Amino acid sequence: MYPQQIIDSLAHVRYPGTGKNVVESGMLEDDIRIQGFDVSFSLIFEKDNDPFLKSMLKAAETAIQTYAEPNAHVTIHTKFKKKMPVSSEKVESHPLAKHIIAIHSGKGGVGKSTVAANLAIALANMGYKVGLLDADIHGPSQPKMFHTEDCRPYSVDIAGRTLIEPIEQYGVKMLSIGFFVDAQSAVVWRGGMASNAIKQLIQDGHWEDLDYFLIDLPPGTSDIHLTLVNELSLTGAIVVTTPQPVALVDARKGVDMFRNEKINVPVLGLIENMAWFTPAELPENKYYIFGRDGGKQLADELGIPLLGQIPLVQSIREAGDEGTPIAIQTGHPAAVIFEQIANQIVQH
Numbered sequence: 001m002y003p004q005q006i007i008d009s010l011a012h013v014r015y016p017g018t019g020k021n022v023v024e025s026g027m028l029e030d031d032i033r034i035q036g037f038d039v040s041f042s043l044i045f046e047k048d049n050d051p052f053l054k055s056m057l058k059a060a061e062t063a064i065q066t067y068a069e070p071n072a073h074v075t076i077h078t079k080f081k082k083k084m085p086v087s088s089e090k091v092e093s094h095p096l097a098k099h100i101i102a103i104h105s106g107k108g109g110v111g112k113s114t115v116a117a118n119l120a121i122a123l124a125n126m127g128y129k130v131g132l133l134d135a136d137i138h139g140p141s142q143p144k145m146f147h148t149e150d151c152r153p154y155s156v157d158i159a160g161r162t163l164i165e166p167i168e169q170y171g172v173k174m175l176s177i178g179f180f181v182d183a184q185s186a187v188v189w190r191g192g193m194a195s196n197a198i199k200q201l202i203q204d205g206h207w208e209d210l211d212y213f214l215i216d217l218p219p220g221t222s223d224i225h226l227t228l229v230n231e232l233s234l235t236g237a238i239v240v241t242t243p244q245p246v247a248l249v250d251a252r253k254g255v256d257m258f259r260n261e262k263i264n265v266p267v268l269g270l271i272e273n274m275a276w277f278t279p280a281e282l283p284e285n286k287y288y289i290f291g292r293d294g295g296k297q298l299a300d301e302l303g304i305p306l307l308g309q310i311p312l313v314q315s316i317r318e319a320g321d322e323g324t325p326i327a328i329q330t331g332h333p334a335a336v337i338f339e340q341i342a343n344q345i346v347q348h
Helices: 003-010 053-067 112-125 191-203 223-231 245-259 294-302 314-321 333-347
Strands: 033-035 038-047 073-082 097-105 130-134 155-158 161-164 167-169 172-176 210-216 236-241 267-277 306-312
Touching: 003 053, 038 053, 053 073, 053 191, 097 112, 097 245, 112 130, 112 172, 112 210, 112 236, 112 267, 112 314, 112 333, 130 191, 191 223, 236 245, 236 294, 245 267, 245 294, 267 294, 267 333, 294 306, 306 333
Parallel strands: 038 073, 097 210, 097 236, 130 172, 130 210, 236 267, 267 306
Antiparallel strands: 033 038, 155 161, 167 172
16 A cells, blocks of 8 residues: 555545535545554544544545455544534534334335325425435435436534534425445445444434435334334335236345334325326326336225335436436326325325
8 A cells, every 4th residue: 555545545534514624625644654553643623522523533544444445444533623622512402303204115226215206295385395315325316317417415513512504495495425425436334434424424413303304214124123113213115116926025024124123103195106107108108117017905904004106107217317207397187196106105
């Protein structure tokens, strides 16, 4: 290893408060030391109570072991520009939201993030204060869907705490790990580090008083799911699936996970996405490409509500890819479907 390797590796680590990497933001001290597999250097933080300190140290260590040397033993010293006085006042704790709902899928590719984005906007259109957390560490989609890929959250001082100001778009407050990592690079994080990052976005986000807080979970079951259950009092969970048998197998596991006695989160219902395809030139026809009523049958079998069946519509896909989810087009036939599902959630 040589110093430039360390510098290049750390260029992959962004500081959440500014969106810049630690090298260009001047956080890396000129004291890199390398002896065999031992590497040491210092990172300079603005304050000694910086909320990102622990996650930044872990991210820096991981970056070096990922991009420079997997066997590197990393020692990071911390320096501070100023120390913050200890306040004797107790910071009041407020509930995150009146309703906290996890959007889950057993497998990827079933449209979970599309559903989460459109439901968040549909609820906001109804006049509710809505927050959306993109908790899919390894495949964050919401910055793309909300056309906010170039946005960078900034920090704000609230009642003696440094918080992260969410990005607001289409009436929804949103945070995603996608705002803090290089969009072109894979996020190679262990479960503990990913869980800590999600906890930080929850605890240090300036969410204010929300009516609904939706969480776009990663597919499957993992440490992140357990972290969120332990960290938050979830109102309930919504499981998204397609009618395809291979998707239904994983959807069943998702429902079972939330019903597990150690988790015990109410399942508000199931959404069947890509339920059928209707070509524009044949509006009366339905083609069941992925199978017919698989989600409906699973919901009946498990005794949970079927919140809705969403057809395979080109405009839903195009709107999401363009960063303008279909739900912003109130009155559009596809938007009405999400409005109806949102109404069921409100009435639950």
